[in-house]
Amino acid sequence: MKTPTPIAEITGTGRFLPDNIVTNDDLAEKLDTSDEWIHSRTGISERRIAPDGMFTAHLGAEAAKAAMTEAGVEPGEVDILIVSTATPDRWLPSTACDIQAVLGCKNAVAFDLMAACTGHIYALSMAEGYIAAGRAEVALVVAAEKMSAIVDWSDRTTAVLFGDGGGAAVLRPCNGSGRGILSSHLQSDGNLADLLYRPGGGAIDPVSQSVLDEGRHLMRMHGREIFKNAVRSMAEACDIAMNKAGLTANDIDLLVPHQANIRIIEATAKYAGIPMDKVFVNVEKYGNMSSATVPVAFDEAREQGRVVPGSNVLTVAFGAGLTWGAMALRM
């Protein structure tokens, strides 16, 4: 397939991580676990945990400021602000509206998008569509997650996996530059919703004393099933996105995958035919920050010079829903 002409390009990226580092040994003081178990099964050594008083909107707004600075965009120029989050600060209004107020993006339409760990790729694709329709010149796409607020800290099977952080990107029409989003493939399967979910606290099972006593407002996961589905879905999404972009695995300069588990990353890269020296990995430092992992990794990869003008980058993610997706970009 011929490489399509991109419509929208990323002109700035940013990230924000709380300073507070929690190591595997720190967790082993409170849970029946060990650094050896966590590191060998997941590749995670430490994660950032937001302190009390630092919320999802803060993580997102700080990442957004960095992306806007690089893109040279003033708050009033943003036409659309999409925030992907699985950890909104409040059920009403959206975290996007809170971030809009912090940033002063008074001319933007602002809303949250919920696609769990795949959220940033979904949001970039939605923003691209808005730009393609001629409805926006500047799109701000933010991923912000305070996973520590929904983790069951007494459950060693989930508590050791997650961390907090925010990432962001500014998207603009590319006006013939040839750089930008080449393709994307998004998919979901609601039949598998109960593999990773929060049973209570929503409209089905509103907050009550029993919800709180039994921890039904916290995240639950079937790890093994998630693992199998993640590898299969991400490998397939990579193939489809590369095919739509007219690229083969050999053309990819860097794969920026969702950072949930090093074993999932390695298996996905293997199936996609991309060697590990062309795969960006930072899961050891941050754990799984849900939708924030891809933009944080993307921003770090750019900072480290692993993404340069002309690079072909493939991003891929997987998460609750189930949702999954991949996007090919030329930078």
Ligand code: COA
């Ligand atoms: N520390 C020590 N032991 C632990 C542990 C921990 N943190 N968590 C689980 N165990 C134990 C289990 O209780 C089990 O013990 P048992 O054999 O006595 O019953 C044993 O380790 C093996 O558990 P299992 O769940 O089979 O391990 P696993 O090899 O499948 O690894 C995950 C568990 C969670 C690391 C792995 O399934 C995984 O990464 N899944 C995907 C999760 C994910 O990425 N979710 C987000 C998607 S966006």
